Amino acid sequence: MGRVEGRVAIVTGAAQGLGATYARALAAEGAKVVIADRDSGAAVVEEIRAAGGEAIDVPTDVREEAATLEMVAKAVEAFGKLDIMVNNAAIFTAVERKGFDEISVDEWDLMHAVNVRGTWLCCRAAVAEMRKQQYGKIINISTSRIFQGVPFFLHYDSTKGAVLAITRSLCKEVGDDGIRVNCIAPGSTMSENVRKRTNWKGSGAAAQLANRMIKREQLPDDLVGAVLFLSSAESDFVTGQTMLIDGGVSTH
Numbered sequence: 441m442g443r444v445e446g447r448v449a450i451v452t453g454a455a456q457g458l459g460a461t462y463a464r465a466l467a468a469e470g471a472k473v474v475i476a477d478r479d480s481g482a483a484v485v486e487e488i489r490a491a492g493g494e495a496i497d498v499p500t501d502v503r504e505e506a507a508t509l510e511m512v513a514k515a516v517e518a519f520g521k522l523d524i525m526v527n528n529a530a531i532f533t534a535v536e537r538k539g540f541d542e543i544s545v546d547e548w549d550l551m552h553a554v555n556v557r558g559t560w561l562c563c564r565a566a567v568a569e570m571r572k573q574q575y576g577k578i579i580n581i582s583t584s585r586i587f588q589g590v591p592f593f594l595h596y597d598s599t600k601g602a603v604l605a606i607t608r609s610l611c612k613e614v615g616d617d618g619i620r621v622n623c624i625a626p627g628s629t630m631s632e633n634v635r636k637r638t639n640w641k642g643s644g645a646a647a648q649l650a651n652r653m654i655k656r657e658q659l660p661d662d663l664v665g666a667v668l669f670l671s672s673a674e675s676d677f678v679t680g681q682t683m684l685i686d687g688g689v690s691t692h
């Protein structure tokens with residue numbers, strides 16, 4: 441029996457990258473998975489089905505309230521309930537690093553609309569469904585950068601600080617409904633788009649490697665254990681917490 445056998449999970453931003461890794465891992469451990477990305481998740485759905493798992497693609501823009509409500513409605517229509525909500529979608533690899541005074545107001549607002557408003561809207565839509573069964577697991581995705589103070593990505597880092605704050609505050613509002621809200625803060629992880637990116641401006645992989653206690657690249661699979669733990673009944677007495685997974689660069 442898988443660690444999340446029979447559970448229903450939505451993973452946002454799972455058409456590629458770390459989200460796709462989480463979706464595959466949840467499916468391999470028995471969850472029925474909804475891929476909710478603004479890009480098509482058809483390829484990831486195919487992979488999961490080919491491996492014997494269950495998944496559907498529900499194209500979703502997490503900035504839009506109606507889209508997040510529809511995302512949850514489609515999960516319930518297909519699989520009957522919602523147990524796990526992984527808020528992984530973000531504007532991350534698509535955006536250039538730059539000084540705080542070079543960021544435009546539009547760039548700032550877009551980043552916050554996806555990473556903060558999107559996380560909140562997905563939590564809101566998921567909680568409404570999870571309350572019906574008085575049980576649920578929400579996993580938000582922050583970054584280890586916010587524990588270090590790293591220059592040249594202030595629009596992004598501010599959103600991920602907000603994600604941690606959402607985790608800590610929301611867990612206090614939904615604990616009585618049996619809903620656990622936790623967070624994962626990864627270090628610089630070699631998702632396919634991170635590998636492609638060239639504009640690190642000194643704040644990325646090489647710098648992190650030098651400060652890492654475990655001196656190797658951080659890989660997407662390094663995050664899977666935390667996602668499965670926080671998704672499964674193994675963590676039913678854990679809420680409001682942030683698991684920092686960066687090979688020991690940061691502590692908190």
Ligand SMILES: NC(=O)c1ccc[n+]([C@@H]2O[C@H](COP(=O)([O-])OP(=O)(O)OC[C@H]3O[C@@H](n4cnc5c(N)ncnc54)[C@H](O)[C@@H]3O)[C@@H](O)[C@H]2O)c1
Binds near residue numbers: 452476583625
């Ligand atoms: N890879 C890393 O080094 C690292 C480190 C810390 C945190 N993270 C976080 O992990 C997550 C995934 O990282 P990644 O490396 O796979 O990034 P990525 O940029 O490759 O993936 C982000 C995904 O989010 C989707 N997305 C963007 N805007 C969306 C929207 N409005 N609605 C729905 N989906 C949307 C994209 O289509 C994409 O599939 C992000 O939250 C990122 O901030 C990554």
